Amino acid sequence: MAVRLQVAGVGKDFLIPVIDSVSFAVEAGEFVCVLGPNGCGKTTLLRIVGGLEPPTRGHVLLGGEPVSGSGRHTKKVGVVFQEDRLLPWLTLRQNVALVLEPLGVDARARRATADRYLRLAGLAGFEDYHPARVSGGMRQRAAIARALAIEPDLLLMDEPFGALDAQNRRIMQAEVRRIWRETGRTILFVTHAIDEAVAIGTTLIMLSARPARIRAEIRNDGRVERGKLIDDLNTLIMEEVERQQGTSSMS
Amino acid sequence: MSARHWATRLHLPTLGAVALILAVWAALSWRYGAYVLPSPLAVARGFADIVVSGEIWRHTAASLGRILVGFGGAVAAALLAGLAAFLSRTARGVIHDFLVILNSTSVFVWIVISIIWFGLSNWAPIFTTFMITLPVVASNIVEGVHNVDRRLLEMGDVYRLSGRQKFTSIVVPSTLPYLVAGMKVGFGLALKVSVVAEIFGVTSGIGYVMNYSREILATQMVFVWALVMILVMTATDTLVFDAVSRRLDRWR
Numbered sequence: 422m423a424v425r426l427q428v429a430g431v432g433k434d435f436l437i438p439v440i441d442s443v444s445f446a447v448e449a450g451e452f453v454c455v456l457g458p459n460g461c462g463k464t465t466l467l468r469i470v471g472g473l474e475p476p477t478r479g480h481v482l483l484g485g486e487p488v489s490g491s492g493r494h495t496k497k498v499g500v501v502f503q504e505d506r507l508l509p510w511l512t513l514r515q516n517v518a519l520v521l522e523p524l525g526v527d528a529r530a531r532r533a534t535a536d537r538y539l540r541l542a543g544l545a546g547f548e549d550y551h552p553a554r555v556s557g558g559m560r561q562r563a564a565i566a567r568a569l570a571i572e573p574d575l576l577l578m579d580e581p582f583g584a585l586d587a588q589n590r591r592i593m594q595a596e597v598r599r600i601w602r603e604t605g606r607t608i609l610f611v612t613h614a615i616d617e618a619v620a621i622g623t624t625l626i627m628l629s630a631r632p633a634r635i636r637a638e639i640r641n642d643g644r645v646e647r648g649k650l651i652d653d654l655n656t657l658i659m660e661e662v663e664r665q666q667g668t669s670s671m672s
Numbered sequence: 673m674s675a676r677h678w679a680t681r682l683h684l685p686t687l688g689a690v691a692l693i694l695a696v697w698a699a700l701s702w703r704y705g706a707y708v709l710p711s712p713l714a715v716a717r718g719f720a721d722i723v724v725s726g727e728i729w730r731h732t733a734a735s736l737g738r739i740l741v742g743f744g745g746a747v748a749a750a751l752l753a754g755l756a757a758f759l760s761r762t763a764r765g766v767i768h769d770f771l772v773i774l775n776s777t778s779v780f781v782w783i784v785i786s787i788i789w790f791g792l793s794n795w796a797p798i799f800t801t802f803m804i805t806l807p808v809v810a811s812n813i814v815e816g817v818h819n820v821d822r823r824l825l826e827m828g829d830v831y832r833l834s835g836r837q838k839f840t841s842i843v844v845p846s847t848l849p850y851l852v853a854g855m856k857v858g859f860g861l862a863l864k865v866s867v868v869a870e871i872f873g874v875t876s877g878i879g880y881v882m883n884y885s886r887e888i889l890a891t892q893m894v895f896v897w898a899l900v901m902i903l904v905m906t907a908t909d910t911l912v913f914d915a916v917s918r919r920l921d922r923w924r
Contacts, residue, residue, distance in 0.1 A: 500830045502827070504823065508824060508845070510846075511923075519833070520831035520833070522833070551923040551924075567831075
C-alpha cells in the first residue's frame with residue numbers, strides 16, 4: 422500500500438546547518454520531485470526520510486508512524502541510490518530476490534517476484550547476468566526493480582540517473598513514470614535537473630540554497646505550460662545559486 | 673599468434689636464463705668441487721634417487737602434515753578474528769594491535785620458545801608455523817572486513833537484512849578474495865618457516881633431511897631438497913590458489 426509521507430520541521434546540522442527547516446507532505450500515490458541547487462541538502466533530506474540519518478530537528482511520519490528514532494516503523498521503504506549498490510557477486514535475479522528474504526517470502530516466490538520486476542524494468546532475459554556484465558543503465562534498472570520488488574509503501578530515489586548519458590536518462594525517466602502509473606507507489610525523487618523533475622513529478626518542491634528551506638512548491642498538473650515552468654524554475658535556481666555564491670564569498 | 677607470443681607462453685626467456693645459469697653452475701662446480709657446489713648432474717641424479725626410493729614422499733608428507741596442522745589452525749584462528757572484527761569495532765582495534773606485535777616477532781623467537789614448551793617433538797614446528805602465519809592470514813581477513821563497502825551494508829539496512837544475512841551475502845563474499853590472498857602468502861611462509869623449525873628435534877621432514885644431508889657432507893642432497901621445496905610451492909600456487917582465485921573472479 423502506498424502511504425502518506427509527512428515531513429514536519431525537519432532540519433539537520435553537520436557542524437554548519439545544512440537543512441534549516443523543511444515541512445511538506447506527500448499524499449499516497451503521489452510522485453514528488455525535490456529540486457535544488459547542488460549541495461543544498463537534497464540527499465541529506467532523502468536520507469532522513471529513509472531513516473538512514475537522524476534529523477537534528479523535526480520529525481518524519483510515514484503512514485502516521487515516526488521514521489527516525491530507535492523504534493522501527495512497519496512500513497516498507499525502497500531506496501534507489503545514486504549508485505546501483507547491487508552486490509557484484511550475485512546475478513540480477515539473486516540481487517532482487519535477496520531483499521525479499523527478510524519479508525519471509527519463500528525461495529520459489531522470491532524467484533518469481535524477482536523475475537516479474539526485472540521484466541517490468543525491461544530486463545527480461547538478463548536475470549542470470551552479473552552486474553559487471555550489463556551496462557550502467559541496466560544496473561540502475563535492476564536497482565529500481567529491487568526497490569519495487571518489496572512493494573514499498575514509499576519509494577525514494579536519489580538522483581538515480583545522474584550517472585547515465587542524456588539518451589538513457591530520457592528512456593529511464595519515461596520508464597519510471599510508466600512504472601509509477603502501473604504500480605501507484607508514493608515516490609520521492611531527488612534531482613538537480615529541472616527538465617527531469619518537470620518531466621516526471623506530479624508535485625515539484627524547490628529547495629533554497631544551503632541551509633535548505635522550501636523555496637517553492639508547485640503542482641505539475643499541466644495548468645502551467647511546461648516550457649514556462651522550466652523557465653521559472655531556472656530563474657529560481659539561478660537566484661539560489663547566486664545567493665549561495667554571494668554569501669560564501671562574503672564569509 | 674605471433675612467434676613472440678608463443679615464446680612468452682612457453683616461458684622461453686626464463687628457460688633460456690635457466691640454461692645459462694646451469695652452464696655457469698656447472699663451471700663453478702668444476703672449479704670449486706662437489707662439496708661446496710655439486711654439479712647439476714649430481715643434483716639431478718640425487719633427485720631421481722629419492723623419487724625412486726620414495727624418500728621424497730615420506731619427508732614431503734611429514735612436512736606438509738605439520739604445515740596443514742599449524743597453518744590450518746592459523747587460518748581457523750584468523751577466521752575467528754575476522755568474525756570478531758566484523759561484530760565489534762573494539763575487537764577490531766585490539767586484534768589490529770596484536771597483529772602488529774605478532775608481525776614484528778622473529779621466526780627464531782618462536783622456534784626457541786616452542787622447543788622450550790614442546791621439547792623436541794612435532795609440536796615445535798607446528799606451533800612455530802601457527803604463530804608465524806597467523807598474523808599474515810588474520811591481517812588480510814581483518815583488512816577485508818574493514819574494506820567491506822559501507823554503501824552495500826547501508827543497502828542491507830534499507831532492505832532490513834538481518835545481521836546474519838548481511839554477513840553471509842555481503843561481508844563473506846567481499847572478504848573472500850582477501851582470505852585467499854592471505855592464505856596464498858601464508859602457505860608460502862608456512863613452508864619456509866616449518867622447514868627451518870624442522871632442523872630441531874624431529875626426524876622427518878624436508879628441513880630435517882636437508883640439515884642431515886649437510887651433516888653427512890652430501891651437499892647435492894641439500895640442493896635436491898631445496899628443489900623439492902620449490903616444486904611443492906609452485907604446485908600449490910598454481911593448482912590450489914590460482915584455481916581458487918579464478919573461480920572467485922568469475923562474476924567480474
